[in-house]
Amino acid sequence: MISSFYVERDSFLHSLDPRVKLVASFLGIVAMILFNSPYALLPLFLFILLSLRFLGKIGFREQWQVLKPLVPLMIITMIVWPFILKPPLFGLFFGFGYALRLGALGLITFSLLLTTKQRDLILGFIKLKMPYEIGLTLTIALRYIPTLYTLTMTIMDAQKSRGLELERGNFFTRVRKTIPVLIPLIISSIKTAHELSIALESRAFGTKKKRTFLHDIKMELRDYISLTVILGLFIAAAVLRYKYGVGYVRI
Amino acid sequence: MIEVRNLWHIYDGKKEALKGVSLTIGNEIVALVGPNGSGKTTLAKHLNGLLKPTKGEILVDGLDTREHSVAELSRVVGYVFQNPENMFFEENVFKEVSFGPKNLGLSDEEVEERVRWALREVNLEGYEDRHPYSLSGGEKQRLAIACILAMKPKYLVLDEPTTGLDEKGAESVKKIVRKLHRDGHGILLITHNMELVLELTDRVILLYNGEKAFDGGVKDFFELNLRDYSLDKPALLKISSSLGLGFFRDLESFLDSALRRVSQ
Ligand SMILES: Nc1ncnc2c1ncn2[C@@H]1O[C@H](COP(=O)(O)OP(=O)(O)O)[C@@H](O)[C@H]1O
Ligand SMILES: [Mg+2]
Numbered sequence: 001m002i003s004s005f006y007v008e009r010d011s012f013l014h015s016l017d018p019r020v021k022l023v024a025s026f027l028g029i030v031a032m033i034l035f036n037s038p039y040a041l042l043p044l045f046l047f048i049l050l051s052l053r054f055l056g057k058i059g060f061r062e063q064w065q066v067l068k069p070l071v072p073l074m075i076i077t078m079i080v081w082p083f084i085l086k087p088p089l090f091g092l093f094f095g096f097g098y099a100l101r102l103g104a105l106g107l108i109t110f111s112l113l114l115t116t117k118q119r120d121l122i123l124g125f126i127k128l129k130m131p132y133e134i135g136l137t138l139t140i141a142l143r144y145i146p147t148l149y150t151l152t153m154t155i156m157d158a159q160k161s162r163g164l165e166l167e168r169g170n171f172f173t174r175v176r177k178t179i180p181v182l183i184p185l186i187i188s189s190i191k192t193a194h195e196l197s198i199a200l201e202s203r204a205f206g207t208k209k210k211r212t213f214l215h216d217i218k219m220e221l222r223d224y225i226s227l228t229v230i231l232g233l234f235i236a237a238a239v240l241r242y243k244y245g246v247g248y249v250r251i
Numbered sequence: 252m253i254e255v256r257n258l259w260h261i262y263d264g265k266k267e268a269l270k271g272v273s274l275t276i277g278n279e280i281v282a283l284v285g286p287n288g289s290g291k292t293t294l295a296k297h298l299n300g301l302l303k304p305t306k307g308e309i310l311v312d313g314l315d316t317r318e319h320s321v322a323e324l325s326r327v328v329g330y331v332f333q334n335p336e337n338m339f340f341e342e343n344v345f346k347e348v349s350f351g352p353k354n355l356g357l358s359d360e361e362v363e364e365r366v367r368w369a370l371r372e373v374n375l376e377g378y379e380d381r382h383p384y385s386l387s388g389g390e391k392q393r394l395a396i397a398c399i400l401a402m403k404p405k406y407l408v409l410d411e412p413t414t415g416l417d418e419k420g421a422e423s424v425k426k427i428v429r430k431l432h433r434d435g436h437g438i439l440l441i442t443h444n445m446e447l448v449l450e451l452t453d454r455v456i457l458l459y460n461g462e463k464a465f466d467g468g469v470k471d472f473f474e475l476n477l478r479d480y481s482l483d484k485p486a487l488l489k490i491s492s493s494l495g496l497g498f499f500r501d502l503e504s505f506l507d508s509a510l511r512r513v514s515q
Contacts, residue, residue, distance in 0.1 A: 151337075157301050158338040160321045161330040162398060163354030180350070183340035187384070 005113040005142070013056035013115045017223040018124030020230070025112045027234045032104045034237060038097040040247025045100045052111050066110045067103055074099035085251060094249065113142060123217050132211065140196070148189065155184050252277050252312065253298060253328070253406060253437070259306035260293050268293040270461040271307070276406065280428065280438045282448040282469075285458035286481040291441050294458065295408045298439070299328040312405065326355065329404035333411045335395035339383035344375065344394060347383050351402040369401035372434075373427050389420025393427060406437040413447055425451060445485045449473070450501055470498050 008014075013021070028048065035041055052058045081095030082088035112121070118139045125135030156166065159180045166177055200206075219227075240246040253276040260269040268290045283291050296302040297309050300316045300323075309316045311327050332338060341347040348369055352362045370376050373393040378386070383394060392412055399407065409428070413421040428451060432438055440452060448455060448469065455472040457465035459480050465472060473488055491499055496512065499505040 154332070154334075155337050157296065158330075158332040160301060161299055161325055161332070162338065162351040163322045163325050163402065164350075165320070165322050165354070180338075180340045184337050188336065 005110065005146075006117050007058075007114055009057045009115070011055065011057035011115070013052075013111070016115075016226060017217055017219050018116050018120040019128055019217070019219070020223050020227050021112055021116055022121075022124050022128060023227065024230045025108050027230060028108045029105060031234060031237050032101045034241050035247035036094070036097055037247045037249045038093060038100060040241075041097045041100040041104075045104050048104055048107055048111075052107065056111060056115050058111060058114055062114075063107060063111075066106055070103055070106045074102050077102060094251070118143065119215065120217060123213065123215070126211070127217065144192075148185070151188060152181065152185055155181050158184075252310075254310040255294075255297070255307070256309070257307040258294070258297060258304050258309065260290075260297070260302060261305045262293075268461055272458070272461075272463050273307075274456060274463065274466060276437050276439055278432075278435055278437045279454060280432050280440060280452045282452040282455045283439055283441045283458065284443070284445075284448060284455060284482065285464075289458040290461045291458055292410065295330065295410060295439065295441055298406070298408055299330045300324040301330070322354065325351075325402055325404065327404055328406045328408065329399035329402060330408045331395050331399050331410065331412065333414070335391040336384070338395060338398065339391075342382060343380050344370070344383055344386075345379040347394065348397050348401050351398055355402060365401045365403070369397040372400055372430070373397045374423065387420065388416045389423045392416060392420065392424050396424075396427060400431075404436075406439070407431060408439045408441070410441045411443070412440070413442070413444055421447075443482075445473075445477075445483060446487070449485050449487065469500075473498070 032041065032044060035044070049060070049063060052063060053060060078092065078095035078099045081098065082091035085091035085094055116124075121139055122132070122135045125138075126132050160166070162180075164177060164180055166174065166181075168174075169177065241248055255272060255274045258269050258272045259267070261267050272290075272294060283294065285291050293302065297304060297316065298311065300319060300321045303317055311324060314324065314327065316324060339347055341350065345366055348366045349362050352365045357365070366379075367376075370378065373396050375390065375393055375397060378390070378394075383391070386394060396407075396409070396412075412424050412428070416424065425447070428438060428440070440447070442448060452469055454467065455465065455469055456463060457472070457475075457480060464480065465475060473484060477484055487499060487502060487505055491497060491505055491509075494509065494512075496505070496508055499508070
């Protein structure tokens with residue numbers, strides 16, 4: 001059972017300043033949106049895969065674990081496009097690009113979480129002048145996904161022990177059968193959220209506008225170099241896209 | 252009888268949670284103890300088919316759990332989960348208890364009869380219209396037991412039934428467990444509470460690192476060096492052994508004996 005996504009590794013991405021990683025992730029996602037042709041998206045996607053593998057020491061199998069739940073969605077996206085865009089083969093090609101975008105979005109988000117401690121992530125958020133609350137809310141929400149998953153499994157087991165058969169029946173009966181699972185889940189989540197807010201308040205959360213930090217982060221030479229390289233790559237991509245029309249298919 | 256034969260369970264192809272456990276459970280109260288992560292929950296989930304063996308087999312009154320669904324097995328083995336709130340979803344106690352029997356496909360009259368009976372068994376008569384979440388801790392636990400009992404299983408698995416309850420709540424649950432045993436149910440009690448083991452059970456099964464480390468009478472169990480298994484002796488036994496008084500199941504017989512010693 002995982003309680004947080006972070007995995008301790010000795011890698012370049014792990015040691016990078018969280019601000020650089022936040023900016024890089026943001027620009028990476030924007031870059032995937034800039035282009036719409038698989039001719040540009042596929043190399044970008046492979047570039048992400050490889051840099052995670054070699055700069056972040058996140059193996060292809062771990063990346064696959066992240067991508068696996070997205071695969072059905074990616075396939076649906078891909079087979080929907082031929083109905084929208086003719087000729088069908090071109091639609092499929094175009095849909096492939098959309099699927100890649102989805103996959104990249106998932107990979108980038110998760111690799112940020114896999115290589116950055118929650119504490120540093122929030123710190124990065126604040127140092128980038130983002131509201132502290134947003135950073136905290138986001139990380140708490142992400143932190144609770146595995147917990148909620150485990151809780152859902154437990155509730156499902158409890159209800160199955162009372163004779164609930166989730167797999168049986170047509171679509172509508174199945175939807176109705178999720179109620180015995182959803183209600184305890186929602187009630188328990190509300191309780192947890194309430195307890196969490198008490199815990200935060202009892203530690204005087206929000207009393208001071210300006211926060212001080214126990215741990216601080218500092219940009220070092222290689223952080224500046226990385227940031228420069230990332231910005232350079234992004235500008236190059238933007239120039240290619242807007243000046244030369246590379247990687248964009250007009251439809 | 253529940254027969255567990257050479258049970259192995261390996262999670263995700265790598266985590267060996269149970270390593271060749273064999274045991275039988277009849278119409279008795281058996282305590283299943285062991286430190287966190289020793290495999291208690293994993294073992295218990297096999298008894299009603301929530302988990303299937305990686306290797307080995309489980310026969311519940313002759314039924315092989317690999318060949319029957321959880322819904323089918325729930326008529327024979329009832330599993331009361333640790334946190335009662337993880338199962339409550341109806342607006343009142345009556346509906347909550349009727350969920351199980353309804354899933355068994357019984358008629359409305361039969362369901363109603365079973366609900367009334369189950370609520371009587373756990374001393375919750377008159378609570379039919381209360382909201383499940385409005386009950387006290389002990390009452391919630393008893394309601395959870397009623398929900399399972401209404402399906403009339405022969406065996407009951409109770410996971411930490413007294414954890415988080417106050418003395419009064421725990422006492423009410425203990426009373427129910429004794430009564431269910433007298434009525435002929437076999438009961439597997441998963442617990443960390445050694446006082447509860449001492450008071451309620453005749454037989455104890457100790458799991459350690461996925462293996463059965465002990466299976467025998469409660470008196471022999473408390474002669475083990477429990478520290479080796481991250482468990483602790485009940486205070487009552489510590490005092491009585493330091494006084495050289497021997498083995499007692501409850502405070503009263505201990506006090507009797509202690510008073511007799513003093514008056515001599
Ligand atoms: N769903 C699961 N996936 C992987 N490992 C698990 C899972 N559930 C339990 N385990 C592991 O199996 C071992 C036994 O767990 P469990 O049966 O819950 O022990 P206990 O109930 O005695 O605390 C533990 O090491 C636990 O981490
Ligand atoms: Mg457990």
